[in-house]
Amino acid sequence: MQFDYIIIGAGSAGNVLATRLTEDPQTTVLLLEAGGPDYRFDFRTQMPAALAFPLQGRRYNWAYETEPEPHMNNRRMECGRGKGLGGSSLINGMCYIRGNAMDLDNWASAPGLEHWSYLDCLPYYRKAETRDIGANDYHGGDGPVSVTTPKQGNNPLFHAMIEAGVQAGYPRTDDLNGYQQEGFGPMDRTVTPQGRRASTARGYLDQARARPNLTIRT
Template identity: 95%
Template structure:
């Protein structure tokens, strides 16, 4: 059997690349992954509150270790990386934080990177996501990535943390991925409206574009 493209690793990037390539029905892609699929939607990977569990074994985690650190008594530090369809989006903390607008604008000052300004990238940020509170000038409403935002009143500790930041002199913001990225405010997460982890494999497999 022959393929137009062979992609090694069905992680966050591999799944997206394979899906985009196969939007052309005449293009064939072989997507190779050393880990397995999450056929049963294991609670350890699907329930956001269980995010620490996949890191404790090697079913979903390569469990890499750093080189010995001489300034830490030669200890090796754990460096978890996802093993399975979805890669590290299967085991990460589900934080959805975009690159800072000023960083992108600074990149755009470099030769050859003129099209990497924040305003150039914003349409693609919007295209990629479906935000549960609806689309606006900074967020999309019809993309493959499910994004949910913390709601007021859900957790009193959350409100107290934001208020503590304001009292310490930091600005309050309603959208860490919107007009004002700096400050204390509700964090966007890659979680479905039903409360499950939105890994790249889960979302793209359901679309019918990737078959495990």
């Protein structure tokens, strides 16, 4: 068989790329994943409260190790990487924190990167997400990735942590991905409204699996 594109790795980037490319029915794509199939049959990979489980062992984690670290008694440190459809979005902590706007604007000051400013990237941030409390100038309402925001009163420890930060002199923010990114406030997470992990396999690949121009091999 021949394909227009062959994508190695069905992870956080590969699934997005495969989905977007196959929006054109004339473009054929082969998506290869060495880690195995979609592991959503194991509810522990989908339950936010069990986020540490997929990191244990090597069933869902390639568990790479660093070179010996001279400043850490020459120990090798584990570097988790997702194994299966979804890649590291299958095992990560589901934290949804965008890059700082000032960093993006600094990039845009370099030659050839003029269109990488925060305002240039913001439409694509918004396009990628569906936020559970609704769209606004900083968040989208019809994107493939489900984003949830903690609600007032749903966790007393969460509230206490924010208050402790404010009492220590740090600013309070209602949206770490909005106008004020600095400070203590609720952290968005890539979790569906039903309380399941919103990996790129769920958010992107699910909508593309049935396309005749996409072939997935695990």
